[in-house]
Amino acid sequence: MLVMGEVHTGLLQNSGEISESTCRQVLGLMAGETVRVSRRPIVHALSPERLTGVDCALPTASRSRVRGVGTVVSRCAVTGGRVAQGSSYARVVRSEADRRLPWSHYLARPGVVEVLGKVKAADLAEGFTGDTVPGRPDGACLDLGAVSGRFLDLVQQSPLLDRRAPFKIPRTNLRWVAETGEPSIRFTLHAEQERTLRLTHPGPFTPAVVDLCEDLATHDWLLTSLLVIVERARIGGTPGAQAVARLAPAIDHLMHLWMPAARVEEWMTPFWESLERRPGFTRQWRSLVDRVRDQVAMNTLALLSATAEAGRRSP
Amino acid sequence: MLVFAISDKGGTGRSVTGTNIVYRHALQGNDVCYLDFDFGSPTAGAIFSVSSVARGTRENGLHHYLRGECPQPRRVDVWAESDREGLRARPPGAGRLVLLPGSEGGGELSALTDEVVGRCVQLLGRLDEEFDLCMIDVSAGRSFTAELVLAATVRMPAIPFRWLVFHRWTRQHIIAADGLVTGADGLLDVGIRFGHDAEDLRDRIRFVRTAVLEPDAAELVGLRDEQRAWLSACDSELRELAGRHGVGRTAMLGKIPLDPVLQWREQLITDEDVLASKIANAETAAAFEELAKKIVDDSAWEGL
Ligand SMILES: Nc1ncnc2c1ncn2[C@@H]1O[C@H](COP(=O)(O)OP(=O)(O)OP(=O)(O)O)[C@@H](O)[C@H]1O
Numbered sequence: 001m002l003v004m005g006e007v008h009t010g011l012l013q014n015s016g017e018i019s020e021s022t023c024r025q026v027l028g029l030m031a032g033e034t035v036r037v038s039r040r041p042i043v044h045a046l047s048p049e050r051l052t053g054v055d056c057a058l059p060t061a062s063r064s065r066v067r068g069v070g071t072v073v074s075r076c077a078v079t080g081g082r083v084a085q086g087s088s089y090a091r092v093v094r095s096e097a098d099r100r101l102p103w104s105h106y107l108a109r110p111g112v113v114e115v116l117g118k119v120k121a122a123d124l125a126e127g128f129t130g131d132t133v134p135g136r137p138d139g140a141c142l143d144l145g146a147v148s149g150r151f152l153d154l155v156q157q158s159p160l161l162d163r164r165a166p167f168k169i170p171r172t173n174l175r176w177v178a179e180t181g182e183p184s185i186r187f188t189l190h191a192e193q194e195r196t197l198r199l200t201h202p203g204p205f206t207p208a209v210v211d212l213c214e215d216l217a218t219h220d221w222l223l224t225s226l227l228v229i230v231e232r233a234r235i236g237g238t239p240g241a242q243a244v245a246r247l248a249p250a251i252d253h254l255m256h257l258w259m260p261a262a263r264v265e266e267w268m269t270p271f272w273e274s275l276e277r278r279p280g281f282t283r284q285w286r287s288l289v290d291r292v293r294d295q296v297a298m299n300t301l302a303l304l305s306a307t308a309e310a311g312r313r314s315p
Numbered sequence: 316m317l318v319f320a321i322s323d324k325g326g327t328g329r330s331v332t333g334t335n336i337v338y339r340h341a342l343q344g345n346d347v348c349y350l351d352f353d354f355g356s357p358t359a360g361a362i363f364s365v366s367s368v369a370r371g372t373r374e375n376g377l378h379h380y381l382r383g384e385c386p387q388p389r390r391v392d393v394w395a396e397s398d399r400e401g402l403r404a405r406p407p408g409a410g411r412l413v414l415l416p417g418s419e420g421g422g423e424l425s426a427l428t429d430e431v432v433g434r435c436v437q438l439l440g441r442l443d444e445e446f447d448l449c450m451i452d453v454s455a456g457r458s459f460t461a462e463l464v465l466a467a468t469v470r471m472p473a474i475p476f477r478w479l480v481f482h483r484w485t486r487q488h489i490i491a492a493d494g495l496v497t498g499a500d501g502l503l504d505v506g507i508r509f510g511h512d513a514e515d516l517r518d519r520i521r522f523v524r525t526a527v528l529e530p531d532a533a534e535l536v537g538l539r540d541e542q543r544a545w546l547s548a549c550d551s552e553l554r555e556l557a558g559r560h561g562v563g564r565t566a567m568l569g570k571i572p573l574d575p576v577l578q579w580r581e582q583l584i585t586d587e588d589v590l591a592s593k594i595a596n597a598e599t600a601a602a603f604e605e606l607a608k609k610i611v612d613d614s615a616w617e618g619l
Pocket residue numbers: 322324325326327328329330331332353356454455525526527571572573574575576577578579580581582
């Protein structure tokens with residue numbers, strides 16, 4: 001019917017970026033299973049997947065009661081040794097039975113949640129990502145965000161991290177729904193840290209869809225965080241050296257991480273390209289990066305001319 | 316940085332001083348939040364002039380959250396939701412100022428379970444990712460709430476935290492403040508039981524004197540010489556007493572003068588109150604501002 005997921009993204013709670021081998025240890029949540037690491041064009045480490053059993057109401061825009069039973073897939077990721085994620089998703093399908101089956105049935109279908117009773121895909125999709133239902137789902141409802149948040153906590157609480165992150169920054173939450181159909185993509189910014197994504201792709205669901213959503217969440221977080229840091233610097237409202245000092249964390253820790261669509265399969269790149277046209281992630285990122293670099297350059301020039309001036313006065 | 320605000324006695328000035336400190340810290344350019352863990356009477360909303368949560372919130376308050384009744388506690392952006400004109404716009408350069416209100420009619424925590432501690436750890440850990448300073452009003456005296464945060468901080472060894480013990484400048488308050496820290500079932504006692512290191516914990520505790528009337532204060536100008544001499548003698552006696560109880564100058568982070576505005580109403584002291592309407596004393600605002608700096612100034616927190 002459809003796939004729904006939620007990705008939480010935050011700054012890894014460590015003073016510096018962590019090495020590939022530390023990434024492996026931090027993400028090795030399950031003994032015996034390996035962490036998948038890709039190195040080019042940026043180090044990306046992905047934990048083994050874990051299942052969470054659910055038997056609860058599903059969010060619907062119509063507020064009709066829909067029961068879902070099955071399992072949710074979750075995993076954690078670290079990008080560039082710096083950006084941490086907790087990500088969960090479930091494929092929602094109609095159940096062939098009209099009552100709950102033994103757990104062995106659901107365990108044999110990892111990442112599938114079966115709907116008992118009647119429901120329209122659009123009702124679920126709207127319920128999960130629509131504007132009509134503001135705020136977070138209530139306690140009785142499937143809350144993928146709560147699961148993803150806990151997985152991100154697992155990473156952040158790792159004893160291998162020193163918790164001395166270079167700056168304070170909120171997490172962002174991306175809720176997404178993917179369906180099969182005529183290709184389209186819609187990304188929406190909501191209040192504060194909430195974002196939603198509606199994706200329609202040709203052919204059946206594959207995990208590459210999840211990779212795309214995670215990649216998008218990473219870049220939305222990078223952009224959001226750079227905007228916050230630039231705002232905090234108060235360029236123009238504060239002495240240049242001070243503004244540059246406040247921009248330093250962005251230069252040290254964020255600016256080299258922008259690698260859109262790096263982990264996205266070839267056939268999915270048109271989705272990224274569409275988002276690059278509107279809202280234009282990379283355009284906004286570049287303009288911010290230029291702004292940061294210009295500030296640093298101007299401040300360096302000012303320092304140089306001040307030094308030269310001082311040199312002329314006292315030969 | 317997590318800062319736990321506690322006092323032995325109620326009505327000490329813990330909430331008024333704590334909220335004014337985070338307000339000043341936000342003005343100094345930091346992202347701050349205030350957690351109303353005073354579950355018996357969560358009134359921080361009133362001090363921030365957010366009338367919708369003046370006595371806590373009916374839904375998604377901190378108490379609901381700790382009991383597992385909601386996935387995340389409600390957050391109130393004070394710059395957006397305060398009823399006070401002077402607070403409703405974020406001044407240029409100021410950081411975020413967020414209140415996490417308690418639950419209306421929530422009542423004190425009645426037991427300390429592993430789930431409750433786990434939720435507390437999760438909440439404080441996440442807030443520490445995004446806020447420079449989180450001030451937690453732990454309520455007065457020995458309570459499950461104090462035990463809760465002592466248990467939680469043991470489980471987050473890498474997250475820096477500090478304690479502020481508020482007390483008035485009287486015999487009873489000085490002795491009580493010392494007792495709350497070093498007495499039976501006091502902070503150190505309970506902290507050690509939960510696995511804190513005694514010396515380490517001791518170094519993270521400082522005292523704050525509230526509503527202090529200095530013998531040379533302007534308010535006392537009209538007094539007779541005999542009265543002034545008597546006050547002065549009292550003050551030095553108290554200083555000696557405080558020293559003996561480990562509540563003296565070295566363990567003190569700061570003191571807030573008695574202010575006429577605060578005596579009449581629990582509120583934030585804005586610069587407008589000092590400069591424009593002139594109802595509050597400049598010394599009071601300056602004392603809050605200094606405390607807001609000292610709270611994160613490591614040199615003020617070197618070992619005793
Ligand atoms: N510096 C001050 N000068 C004058 N009055 C003050 C000062 N600080 C606090 N007060 C007043 O003291 C009273 C108690 O303050 P507050 O409510 O902050 O105490 P509390 O310790 O939080 O009390 P409770 O334990 O009931 O929560 C209030 O009326 C407050 O306005």
